[in-house]
Amino acid sequence: MIEFKLPSLGADMDEGTLLEWHVKPGDTVKRGQVVAVVDTSKAAVDVEIWHDGVVHELRVAVGEKVPVDTVLATLLAPGEVAAAPAAASAAAPEPLAAAATAPVARPTPATQRAPEPDKLSATTRHPVSPAARRRAKELGMDPDTVPGTGAQGSVTLADIEAAAQAAPAPVAAVAPGAAPSPALASDRQKAMRKAIAAAMSRSKREIPHYYLSETIPMTRALDWLQQRNEGLPMPERILTAALLLKAVAAALQRTPELNGFYRDGQFEPSVAVHAGVAISLRGGGLVAPALHDVGAKPLAQLMRELADLVKRARAGSLRSSEMIDPTITITNLGEQSVQSVFGVIYPPQVALVGFGSIDVRPWVEGGKVRARPLLCATLAADHRASDGHRGALFLAELLELLQQPQTLADASNPTPIQPGDTT
Amino acid sequence: MSTDRAALMATVLTLLRAIAPEVEPGTLAPERPLRQQVDLDSMDWLNFLLSLHERFGVSIPESDYAQLVSLNNVVDYLQARLG
Numbered sequence: 001m002i003e004f005k006l007p008s009l010g011a012d013m014d015e016g017t018l019l020e021w022h023v024k025p026g027d028t029v030k031r032g033q034v035v036a037v038v039d040t041s042k043a044a045v046d047v048e049i050w051h052d053g054v055v056h057e058l059r060v061a062v063g064e065k066v067p068v069d070t071v072l073a074t075l076l077a078p079g080e081v082a083a084a085p086a087a088a089s090a091a092a093p094e095p096l097a098a099a100a101t102a103p104v105a106r107p108t109p110a111t112q113r114a115p116e117p118d119k120l121s122a123t124t125r126h127p128v129s130p131a132a133r134r135r136a137k138e139l140g141m142d143p144d145t146v147p148g149t150g151a152q153g154s155v156t157l158a159d160i161e162a163a164a165q166a167a168p169a170p171v172a173a174v175a176p177g178a179a180p181s182p183a184l185a186s187d188r189q190k191a192m193r194k195a196i197a198a199a200m201s202r203s204k205r206e207i208p209h210y211y212l213s214e215t216i217p218m219t220r221a222l223d224w225l226q227q228r229n230e231g232l233p234m235p236e237r238i239l240t241a242a243l244l245l246k247a248v249a250a251a252l253q254r255t256p257e258l259n260g261f262y263r264d265g266q267f268e269p270s271v272a273v274h275a276g277v278a279i280s281l282r283g284g285g286l287v288a289p290a291l292h293d294v295g296a297k298p299l300a301q302l303m304r305e306l307a308d309l310v311k312r313a314r315a316g317s318l319r320s321s322e323m324i325d326p327t328i329t330i331t332n333l334g335e336q337s338v339q340s341v342f343g344v345i346y347p348p349q350v351a352l353v354g355f356g357s358i359d360v361r362p363w364v365e366g367g368k369v370r371a372r373p374l375l376c377a378t379l380a381a382d383h384r385a386s387d388g389h390r391g392a393l394f395l396a397e398l399l400e401l402l403q404q405p406q407t408l409a410d411a412s413n414p415t416p417i418q419p420g421d422t423t
Numbered sequence: 424m425s426t427d428r429a430a431l432m433a434t435v436l437t438l439l440r441a442i443a444p445e446v447e448p449g450t451l452a453p454e455r456p457l458r459q460q461v462d463l464d465s466m467d468w469l470n471f472l473l474s475l476h477e478r479f480g481v482s483i484p485e486s487d488y489a490q491l492v493s494l495n496n497v498v499d500y501l502q503a504r505l506g
Binding site for chain 2 (some may be wrong): 211226229232233234235237239241280282306307310311335
């Protein structure tokens with residue numbers, strides 16, 4: 001029997017509300033298939049399943065809010081035969097009462113479920129989310145003594161932070177003159193603000209950031225893009241943002257220590273570049289879902305996928321894999337005409353690349369001052385995973401690649417075979 | 424002719440609101456730069472122009488983007504090409 005658990009859709013997520021099931025008991029599912037929709041504080045996320053199998057039982061009902069790691073459903077592995085209900089219940093660490101009330105394979109209301117033993121040793125304790133437990137351990141606190149405000153009284157990361165401050169939790173400031181907005185939208189706004197606050201506070205507390213910047217002449221890249229777009233129908237035009245994503249992925253091949261996760265005291269490099277694209281949402285807040293395998297995709301495909309990702313992010317319709325696996329974040333604040341952005345790394349990632357606006361400014365070339373379109377690229381990186389020298393190499397490589405835009409365009413970059421081979 | 428123009432403006436505003444739903448058409452100054460009044464990034468802008476393209480069948484080359492600053496510019500541009 002395979003347990004399908006609610007994944008953590010980002011470092012800032014403690015719990016989610018099940019909005020919709022796309023499957024029912026008896027359905028055959030394939031790895032990667034969207035089986036449920038879960039509402040996080042940021043968006044309604046299509047949750048994909050990571051096993052082939054047959055749905056056995058749905059354990060969480062629509063509308064229920066549950067902590068991360070809760071078993072949402074059980075699956076039979078291909079070829080596995082369902083055990084008799086009584087036997088299954090006996091094997092599961094559930095009280096007998098639950099078995100007695102669930103004699104047939106129909107969704108068991110979550111209220112009848114026993115809490116999982118690793119989360120709860122006595123009936124008086126509340127479940128603790130993994131993020132909250134980790135943080136409590138760092139702070140030397142007992143998470144079971146903290147009052148929980150999450151789903152089913154669970155202790156969330158925010159609860160731990162609040163208790164650690166030993167001060168009243170800050171009340172969300174509401175301007176007295178602010179126009180009244182629909183309660184739901186304002187709730188989501190608050191929840192998203194809280195989630196961003198938790199993730200960014202953790203980042204600034206845990207990650208020793210270092211920051212570098214480089215000015216990149218963009219004449220060649222922009223000329224090349226303009227020429228390329230001139231002959232193309234509108235839907236096939238490529239934005240500078242897509243070219244920059246491609247350039248970052250290509251440059252990361254030389255400095256793989258900027259791409260991956262820092263977890264449990266060590267850096268785990270990622271072979272593929274899943275670029276977390278920071279997308280601001282209308283009405284406030286942001287998400288940074290992954291554009292998968294940027295290095296391996298031709299530019300035209302990347303542009304189509306970027307357009308689709310932005311559209312779905314703004315419509316609040318992202319997939320769980322997009323929330324979980326960005327290996328680096330790329331933020332582009334140039335649209336608002338800022339010159340440079342020094343970002344806050346999204347844990348457990350180890351780097352963030354920032355782009356400012358492309359402005360025509362003075363630039364010295366061959367001893368003469370010229371007017372040139374210039375782009376300020378910045379790197380915020382985790383000093384536990386890399387050093388400034390390597391970060392500088394990354395920005396230098398980025399600059400070089402953007403002087404040869406045609407090489408970025410069509411050839412998909414070969415996937416780096418040995419992430420450790422950097423020299 | 425003026426009713427054509429008003430109808431054209433209304434359609435343009437509808438398409439703009441599909442991209443930026445928070446826009447209150449009454450608050451926009453049609454002669455002022457649009458992107459100073461509405462938060463449109465380059466992806467939004469491309470999508471806006473794409474929707475004009477789909478609705479009116481007018482292809483807008485990138486070299487013409489510089490002409491399309493205000494809502495009036497956009498309507499003038501469309502009117503000239505729809506003749």
